[in-house]
Amino acid sequence: MSPVTAPELLTSVIEADANAIWHPFTPLYGLRPPLEVVRSEGAWLHTADGRQILDAISSWWVNLHGHSHPYIAEAIGKQAAELAHVIFAGFTHAPAARLAERLLTILPPNMSKVFYSDNGSTATEVAMKMAFQYFYNLGQHKPKIIAIDGAYHGDTFGAMSVGDRSPFNAPFQPYLFEAVFIPFPDKANEAAVFAQFADEIATGEVGAFIFEPLVQGASGMRMYSAQLLDRMIAHAQQHGVICIADEVMTGFGRTGKLFASLYLNHYPDIICLSKGITGGFLPLGATACTQRIQDAYRSPDLMKTFFHGHSYTANPIACAAANASLDLLLSEQCSAAIARINQKHLQFAAQLAQGNYAVRNVRVLGTILALEIDRTGETSYFHEARNNLYYHFLDKNLLMRPLGNVVYLLPPYCITDEELALAYRAILEII
Helix, strand or coil: CCCCCCCCCCCCHHHHHHHHCCCCCCCCCCCCCCCCEEEEEECEEEECCCCEEEECCHHHHCCCCCECCHHHHHHHHHHHHHCCCCCCCCCCCHHHHHHHHHHHHHCCCCCCEEEEECCHHHHHHHHHHHHHHHHHHCCCCCCEEEEECCCCCCCCHHHHHCCCCCCCCHHHHHHCCCCEEECCCCCCCHHHHHHHHHHHHHCCCEEEEEECCCEECCCCCEECCHHHHHHHHHHHHHCCCEEEEECCCCCCCCCCCCCHHHHCCCCCCEEEECHHHHCCCCCCEEEEECHHHHHCCCCCCHHHCCCCCCCCCCCHHHHHHHHHHHHHHCCHHHHHHHHHHHHHHHHHHHHHHHCCCCEEEEEEECCEEEEEECCCCCCCCCCCHHHHHHHHHHHCCEECCCECCEEEECCCCCCCHHHHHHHHHHHHHHC
């Protein structure tokens, strides 16, 4: 069958976009039109009007090694010519098998199985369903799940249910299931947070505890103690509670280690992965679990099957991209780049500490740098400074999407010292 050539756009890209597209997290009134990107390379986006924009946030935290990396692109092209897709119920293929095997060698050593999905939200949905059905299959009633205030685990209904109750999900709150929220832990309230956590566990009704390990991303890159999280996981597991680490943002080197869970002595029972897994090329989600979790599903009783799946589960092209990204991630050059970015962030943080700047709570973990503009105001995604900050940086050809008044950097590992300096200078100008 000969393909029919698609017609040329009847209007410009921007006009077609305005006529036909609804963008994510974007008000329909009061913002500038989107920028048309025609090419990308390394840490840079190239627009139709000739601008070059430094992507200092890895395009929503997905790009690890730089845009259009030729090694990953080549792997995608080769795989597309061999096997583009096949149903993953009753079939398998080398890219998925190899990727799962490799992930289990770099994840915490208690991980045993990998379940594929499509994105971060679905990876967390899978994790929660695994945990809930685990107790169902065992004939136990543990209906409660603990989450942390300020959490963001995705935009599907289960993920929203364990996320912060905010204006983002206000229209859907009547439809969300109930979760138990504990306060976000900081140095001042750690003892109280643990006490409340332990009290909830003591009810015997808690089945799962879900958390973003060490860093809450969307709530403002808020960081908390590995020691406290370690203690909470240990206590939860002692009482049979399944611990779920949402590493969608923190995974694949962002915190300085391959996974934030590797800062802990007690490892979670389930780990959610996405974003950086394919190096920013294709959507893919993965949920890893211990053997104990899967064992609850091993039964001649058909009704104990995990009835969950997606049409594009374990897509071979996406898995090929993930394997190529892992090749790059596990290289000595990439480890050195992560360490270099961390060192530059620490030097910039020290510079801010020594000056009289209108910032507070400057923090660094791995390749993440975050700070809050306005030392007197409250941190909020809806802080009035957000749009001004965003356009200030964009007008200087820097892609940085402040989380309210929180300015952060989460660059691809290919970024150079000179490119980082551009971002640091732009931050200094605003503060």
